[in-house]
Amino acid sequence: MAQQDFTVQLLLTGNEIMSGDTVDSNSAFIARRLQELALSVFRKVTVGDDVALLQHELSAMAENADLVIVNGGLGPTIDDLTAQVVAAVADVPLTQHPDAVAHLESWCAKRNAPLNAANMKQAMLPAGASIIANPVGSAVGFEVTVKGCRVVCTPGVPSEMFAMMDDIVDSLAEQLHRPSGVNIVRLQTFGIGESTAQQLIADNISDWPEDVELGFRAGAPQMEVKLTINSTTAAAAQQRCKAQLLDLLGYHVIGEGDMQLAQRVLELLRERGSTLTTAESCTGGLIASMLTRIAGASEGFHAGFVTYHNAIKHSVLGVNEASLEEEGAVSETVVRQMALGAMEKSGAEYAIAVSGIAGPDGGSDDKPVGTVWLAWGTAESVKTRCLCWPVERSLFQTMVAAAGLDMIRRTLLGTDEEPRYFAQRRA
C-alpha cells in the first residue's frame, strides 16, 4: 500500500472504543465511502478521550496528510474534546459558530426541549471552521485547514456520521476533480467461495485490465464481488469485466448493489404474483425471519411453519407418522411431506422445507451434525437434496436458510443448473 498523491489518515477518539465496549465500524464505513473517489486510508490511529494525546496525534497527522478525518468527540459532555483539540492544533480560539447555534436552536425546538449549556458547548468551534450539516443529530460536523491539511471532524454516533458523508464525499470530489459514486460495481453472490471465484477468474480471464481492481468481501451467507476503477476512462473496461463476471459466476450472482437473497426472492414472487411458504425444522424460523425483515414481504409471504418437534410435523403439516418413525425427521420423505403440507395449509404456490441437525448434539454416524435435507418447489414438482454443512450452529442455520431461499430463487428464474455448493456440501 504505497502512499498516494493525496494522503488520508483517520483519527478516532472514544474511551468506549479503546475499552472494546464498542466495535468501531465507522472507520470501515468512511474507508468504503472514500473508495468511491479512489482514495484509500493510509493510516488510522485510535486513542481515548485525552487532550494531550489527541493533540499530539492530530498535529503529527496534519503534517503528513492531505486529509485527516476525525471521528468522535463532538458530543455535549466534558469527555468530548475534538473542537478544543483542533483549535489548539490550528492555534485559533474556540468561538461560538452562528450556524451551529441556529442548528441547535431548531433541533431543540423540534423536540420541545430546552437548549441547555451542555448543548451550547456543541456550538463552540475553532475560529474559521466551516460547518457540515447534521440532519439527524444535535452535533454539527466541522472542517478547518491546519498546516495545509483538511481536517474534517465528524460525530461518533454512526447514523450521524453516515448522514454527513455524502456532503464530505461531494466536497472532496470537487477538490480532487473526481467524479464520485460512479466507480464501484458490486455484485452479490451466494454459494461460491472467494478462492473458487478467484480461480475461475484466473482460469478464464487472462487479460484482466490493470485499471479495474477486483475485490471480494466474504460474508455469511453472501459474498460481494467488487470492481473498482480510479478514473472514468476505465468505465468501459469495468463494464466489460462485469459482463465477464456475470457470465462466469452465472446463477451464483443474486444481484447488484446491496441485493439480499430474501429481497430477490420476494421481487421474483411479486413479478409472478405468486406466494411462498416455509416449513422449518432446524432453521427454526430463520427463513421466515429473513423474508419478513424485508419491507413489503407480506405480498409474497403469507405463512410460515416452524415444526421443530416430530409430533408437530405430523399434526400441523400432516407428515406421515410412519415416515417419521421409519426414516427419521431428517429424511427425504419427511422434508418432501413438510413442503407439501405447508403448501396445502397456506395455499402458497411455492415452498421451502428444511430438516437437519444443527448440533452441537443430535448427530449420529449415519447422520452427523451438519446434515440437512432441503425440499423446494411447487406442489407439482418438489425437488430435494441432502447436504452437509458441519459448521457452528448459528452459521449452519444461516447458510441452510440461505440455501433454501437460493433454490427458490433459482426455481423462479427457471434454471435447473446445480449450484456449486451442491457438490461441495454433498452429504
Place this chain on the structure above:
Amino acid sequence: MAQQDFTVQLLLTGNEIMSGDTVDSNSAFIARRLQELALSVFRKVTVGDDVALLQHELSAMAENADLVIVNGGLGPTIDDLTAQVVAAVADVPLTQHPDAVAHLESWCAKRNAPLNAANMKQAMLPAGASIIANPVGSAVGFEVTVKGCRVVCTPGVPSEMFAMMDDIVDSLAEQLHRPSGVNIVRLQTFGIGESTAQQLIADNISDWPEDVELGFRAGAPQMEVKLTINSTTAAAAQQRCKAQLLDLLGYHVIGEGDMQLAQRVLELLRERGSTLTTAESCTGGLIASMLTRIAGASEGFHAGFVTYHNAIKHSVLGVNEASLEEEGAVSETVVRQMALGAMEKSGAEYAIAVSGIAGPDGGSDDKPVGTVWLAWGTAESVKTRCLCWPVERSLFQTMVAAAGLDMIRRTLLGTDEEPRYFAQRRA
C-alpha cells in the same frame, strides 16, 4: 485516559481493514480480555500491509509501551509481513522455529494436505521468539522482547486470535502478578435504558465506591451493565454493588455473564418441564429464530406459527374472521386468539403472540407504524398489551420479539410487576 504504569498499544495490519472491507472487531476483543487484568489499551494504530510503515510504527510503539500486541500479517502469503517487520525492529534474523515447523507438520498431517513452501514461511520467525500455540489454525503466534517491550504477535483470523488470548492473558497475569478473570461482573438487562439506569443508580446509591467502575453497553435488544475492579481488595465492594444493582433493576435483569433472553426463557421452561409456542405476525419468525438459535431449544420449543396474512391467522390459528374484519389484525381480540390458537394447535402450555405494524408502510392515524399488540401466558390466563415502538423496521422486530420473550420470562418467574417499557412505549 491517563497513561498507566503498564502501557499497552495495539498495532493492527491488513489491507482489508484499511479498505473497510473488513470491520475490525479483533481489537475490541483484545481490549476486553485485557480488562480482566485491569489493563486498558492506550493507543491503537492500524495500517496496511506495508513493510516500511509497519517498521516505523512498531519501532515507535516499542519505545513508548510495555506491551505491544500486533494483530494480523501471520498468514502464508507475501502480504503477510509481521515476522519480517518484527525481526527488523528487533534487529535479529528470521530463522526456522522448530516448534512452529512441528505445528505445521501436524496441522497438515491431520488434513492430509502437503506441507508446501507457502506454509513453511509461517515457521520463519525472529530469532529468539517464543511461540504461542494456535489450536485452530496453521499460523502460530509468537513473542519477542524489543527494547524492553513485550511484542506479542497474533493472527488476524478472529477465531485463531481468540484461541490464543487465554495463553496471552495468563502469561501477562503472571508477569504483572495480577489474578485474571475475577474482576468483571456483567449483568444482562432488557427494557431499561442507559440513562434511566444511570439516574436510578445516582438517585439511590449515594456512596458508590470509587474502586468499582460502572459501565454500560447498550445493545439491541439487551443492555449490559458492567462492574469492573482493578484489584482483589475491591472484590467485596463489587459484590455489594452487584447486590444493590440487582435490587434496583429488579426483573429487568435477565442474568449474569452472556445470558440471552431466549436462553433464560428456555432454562425456565426446562426447570418446569414446560413448553412454549409462538404466533407471529409482524416479527415474522424472529421469536422462533431467537429461541432455536440456542442449542437444546427443542426441549422447550416444539412449534411456531408465522401467520403474516389475515387469512392464515384464521385458517391456521382459528382466529375469528369477524374479529379480523371488525377490529383488524392489530387488535387485542386477534392477538389473544392467535395465542390461544397456537397453544391449541401445538399443545404447548405457554404462548407468545404478536401482531403489529413494522413499517415503513401500513400505518394509519389510528394505528401508526410501530404499534403492536402482544399477548402472552397460558390458556387459562392470556395477558395482552398494546405498545408503540416507532423505530426502523428491523429494530422494531428485534425489540418486539424480545419484549414477547421478556413477558414469558416474567410470567415463568411468577411476577406481575410491569416492566418500565410498558409505560415508556405506551401506545
